[in-house]
Amino acid sequence: MHISLRWFIVGGVFVALCLAVGLSPFASSNPDGLNKVAEDHGFIDQAEDHALTDSPVAGYAVKGVADEKVSKALSGLIGVLVTFEAALLLSKALRARRSRAPNTQLGG
Amino acid sequence: MHIPDGFMNAGTSLGAGAAAVGGLSLVARKAADSLEDKEVPLTGLVAAFVFAAQMINFPVATGTSGHLIGGVLAAVLVGPWAGALCIAVVLLVQALFADGGLTALGLNIVNMSFLGALGGYALFLGLKRIMARSAGSLALAAGIAAGLSVILASGGFAIEYAIGGAGGASVTTVAWAMIGVHTLIGVGEGVITAGAVGMVLSVRPDLVHGAADLVPGLHRRGHPTEGVVGGAH
Numbered sequence: 001m002h003i004s005l006r007w008f009i010v011g012g013v014f015v016a017l018c019l020a021v022g023l024s025p026f027a028s029s030n031p032d033g034l035n036k037v038a039e040d041h042g043f044i045d046q047a048e049d050h051a052l053t054d055s056p057v058a059g060y061a062v063k064g065v066a067d068e069k070v071s072k073a074l075s076g077l078i079g080v081l082v083t084f085e086a087a088l089l090l091s092k093a094l095r096a097r098r099s100r101a102p103n104t105q106l107g108g
Numbered sequence: 109m110h111i112p113d114g115f116m117n118a119g120t121s122l123g124a125g126a127a128a129v130g131g132l133s134l135v136a137r138k139a140a141d142s143l144e145d146k147e148v149p150l151t152g153l154v155a156a157f158v159f160a161a162q163m164i165n166f167p168v169a170t171g172t173s174g175h176l177i178g179g180v181l182a183a184v185l186v187g188p189w190a191g192a193l194c195i196a197v198v199l200l201v202q203a204l205f206a207d208g209g210l211t212a213l214g215l216n217i218v219n220m221s222f223l224g225a226l227g228g229y230a231l232f233l234g235l236k237r238i239m240a241r242s243a244g245s246l247a248l249a250a251g252i253a254a255g256l257s258v259i260l261a262s263g264g265f266a267i268e269y270a271i272g273g274a275g276g277a278s279v280t281t282v283a284w285a286m287i288g289v290h291t292l293i294g295v296g297e298g299v300i301t302a303g304a305v306g307m308v309l310s311v312r313p314d315l316v317h318g319a320a321d322l323v324p325g326l327h328r329r330g331h332p333t334e335g336v337v338g339g340a341h
Contacts, residue, residue, distance in 0.1 A: 008153075009153050013153060020163050052210065
């Protein structure tokens with residue numbers, strides 16, 4: 001079975017969306033390793049409010065969406081698409097830069 | 109593993125910020141020199157997958173959770189340079205979600221992109237050399253390297269806390285606590301990474317950068333870390 005690159009990417013993004021939209025609302029809400037260590041050893045209070053705490057998606061919750069799980073799922077949808085697009089644009093730009101360089105080493 | 113603002117003093121954060129900017133510009137140059145056409149959309153996918161996977165916190169011990177960092181996964185799939193960029197892009201996007209501090213962005217890039225992806229990929233290359241060369245052992249090598257990379261990243265935090273940590277906790281205690289809990293999280297990282305790499309290997313082995321020498325004929329070129337970069341700069 002050979003899957004074309006296009007379908008591999010489409011399938012992969014679909015899996016990512018399943019995780020971010022379908023599974024993330026049910027993920028563990030316990031503090032992560034670092035925050036737990038910070039709690040246990042008394043420096044969690046040193047954490048300052050995030051500068052973008054008023055962002056419409058701050059804390060993986062979309063502003064204006066009351067239901068906590070729906071809100072997180074929506075933030076996952078936005079995050080996956082934004083991340084895909086950002087990384088794609090960056091790698092396209094980097095790839096294009098080499099094409100213009102005089103010394104490319106690709107033979108074919 | 110995402111450090112919020114305030115855990116480290118300004119000097120440490122600023123120093124890490126400078127290291128992140130310098131390191132990323134080098135990494136971007138390396139990525140530009142080595143990215144293959146098919147790795148361009150794959151880089152988008154890998155970053156998106158890592159973002160999604162980082163939303164899935166799994167329980168590791170009583171009252172504690174962890175999630176994938178994805179550095180080794182990204183580096184094995186698209187190469188160390190594009191892989192490190194993927195993690196940096198994920199961290200930048202996460203800033204919009206107020207996850208991981210803004211002044212701490214440099215610290216997080218050093219720990220998760222440089223130590224996690226680049227350091228983890230170096231571990232993967234070492235393990236690959238001593239392990240038999242089959243698809244299964246390659247996935248296993250990626251998994252073990254991924255697990256160790258989480259411990260490496262937590263060691264990075266420990267060093268940063270020793271340099272400029274706030275709150276006055278004992279550096280040794282914090283270091284061992286970080287390494288201890290991240291050893292557990294590393295098990296999850298290893299299992300997820302080995303599974304994901306194994307799955308891509310079974311479907312499209314030519315899309316696994318770290319397997320380039322295992323599937324000759326499917327790849328146009330050799331390993332970019334083994335000195336192919338021309339003198340364009």
